[in-house]
Amino acid sequence: MAVELLGLLLLLALSHAEKDTCLKSAASCDECIQSDSACAWCTSPHAQVRCSTAAGLQSAGCHQRFIYNPKGSTQVVRNDTRSGAADSRTFFLQPQEVSLHLRPGVRQSFPLTVSMPTDQSYLPMDLSDVPAGVNITFRRDTKGNLHLLQVTVEAAECPSNGTGPWSILLTPRHISLSVKLEITLVCRCNCTGGREENSPGCSGRGALICGQCECPEPYIGQQCQTNSDPPSSWDEILCRSHPTAPVCSGRGSCVEGMCECNRRGNPTEVYSGRYCECSNFECSYHNDRLCGGKGRCECGRCACSPDWIGEACSCSTDTTSCAAAANPMLCNGKGLCVCGKCECEPPYSGPTCEDCPVC
Structure with a gap:
C-alpha cells in the first residue's frame, strides 16, 4: 500500500513539474517553435504528438533523434589580437565581429575584452543601433586596464518584418572602435525547406514537410489517405463500413462494390480488411520501433510476443531481473516488479531493493 501511495504521489508531482506551454494545435514546425522557447517538434512520420517540450515528446514516444529543438548559436567571426606591446593609453576591443543565431527567449553570450587607458574607470556602451525586441546586457569584471565584459543577447519574439540578418555595432561612447554583431533570428525550422512532393508517406499525394503531410484537396488525414469528396455512385455504399464513413476507409478504391x-x-x-480498415503498420511505437520490436501490428493493435504486454509491447512480464540470486523474493519484498524492474519502497534502492543506507 505504501509503495502504491508513493507511486501516486510521484505521478502527481511529475504532472506538475513541467508546465507545457506549447501550442498543441500548431500546424507546422515553424509555428510550434515560435509558440514558446521550450517547445520542440517531432519530425517522425509516425508521431501522435507533434508540438510539446522535448521531455513531453519523448514521453509521447518520439525518439530523441526526431526531436527538433533549436537553441541558437554564437560564432566569433573576427578575433584579431593587439599587435605589439599593450599600450595603457589606447583602447582595444576583442573580438571585433560576432555572429549570433538567436532563438527568441534563449540567451546567447560571449566574452568581450576591452583594453583602455588606466585613467578610465568606466566605458559606457552606445546601444542606439540595437533593433527593437533585442536586449543586450553586460556583466563587467575589471582587472587593471582590462575590462572583461560578458555580453548577453536575447530576442523577445519573432518580428513580422523578417528574421535578419541584421548588422549592429556595439560602440563605446566617445571612441571610434566598435564590435560588429550580426544577428539572425531562428524562427524557421531547418526541415521546412526539405519538402518532399508526392511522398510515399503521404499516400503518394501530399508533400512531406518536417515529418508531417500537407495534403492537396480533396484529401485529408495524417497520410492524405481520405478523399473528402462526396460519393460518385450508389455502388460505393457497399464499400462503406457505415453510411458516413469514407469509401474503403479512404485507403482504397471501390470496384463493383468491393474494396x-x-x-x-x-x-x-x-x-487490409473488407473496407481497408486495417493495417500492419499503424500501431504504437516504443524506442522508435513498431510495437517495440516485441510484437506484430494487427489492425491497429499490437499483438505482443510472449512475456511482453502494453500498448506498444514495451513492458516485460519476466520477473527474473527483479530477484537477487541469493534472495528469491521479488524486489526483496520492499517494492513492486513493474515491467521487469523494481520500483522500491523508500528508503530501499538498487536493482532488487536490497540497498538501504539508513537501515
Missing part, C-alpha cells in the same frame, strides 16, 4: 486497398510505397506496409 481494392491502396498499395504503399513500402511493400511491407499493407492495408
Whole structure:
C-alpha cells in the first residue's frame, strides 16, 4: 500500500513539474517553435504528438533523434589580437565581429575584452543601433586596464518584418572602435525547406514537410489517405463500413462494390480488411520501433510476443531481473516488479531493493 501511495504521489508531482506551454494545435514546425522557447517538434512520420517540450515528446514516444529543438548559436567571426606591446593609453576591443543565431527567449553570450587607458574607470556602451525586441546586457569584471565584459543577447519574439540578418555595432561612447554583431533570428525550422512532393508517406499525394503531410484537396488525414469528396455512385455504399464513413476507409478504391486497398510505397506496409480498415503498420511505437520490436501490428493493435504486454509491447512480464540470486523474493519484498524492474519502497534502492543506507 505504501509503495502504491508513493507511486501516486510521484505521478502527481511529475504532472506538475513541467508546465507545457506549447501550442498543441500548431500546424507546422515553424509555428510550434515560435509558440514558446521550450517547445520542440517531432519530425517522425509516425508521431501522435507533434508540438510539446522535448521531455513531453519523448514521453509521447518520439525518439530523441526526431526531436527538433533549436537553441541558437554564437560564432566569433573576427578575433584579431593587439599587435605589439599593450599600450595603457589606447583602447582595444576583442573580438571585433560576432555572429549570433538567436532563438527568441534563449540567451546567447560571449566574452568581450576591452583594453583602455588606466585613467578610465568606466566605458559606457552606445546601444542606439540595437533593433527593437533585442536586449543586450553586460556583466563587467575589471582587472587593471582590462575590462572583461560578458555580453548577453536575447530576442523577445519573432518580428513580422523578417528574421535578419541584421548588422549592429556595439560602440563605446566617445571612441571610434566598435564590435560588429550580426544577428539572425531562428524562427524557421531547418526541415521546412526539405519538402518532399508526392511522398510515399503521404499516400503518394501530399508533400512531406518536417515529418508531417500537407495534403492537396480533396484529401485529408495524417497520410492524405481520405478523399473528402462526396460519393460518385450508389455502388460505393457497399464499400462503406457505415453510411458516413469514407469509401474503403479512404485507403482504397471501390470496384463493383468491393474494396481494392491502396498499395504503399513500402511493400511491407499493407492495408487490409473488407473496407481497408486495417493495417500492419499503424500501431504504437516504443524506442522508435513498431510495437517495440516485441510484437506484430494487427489492425491497429499490437499483438505482443510472449512475456511482453502494453500498448506498444514495451513492458516485460519476466520477473527474473527483479530477484537477487541469493534472495528469491521479488524486489526483496520492499517494492513492486513493474515491467521487469523494481520500483522500491523508500528508503530501499538498487536493482532488487536490497540497498538501504539508513537501515
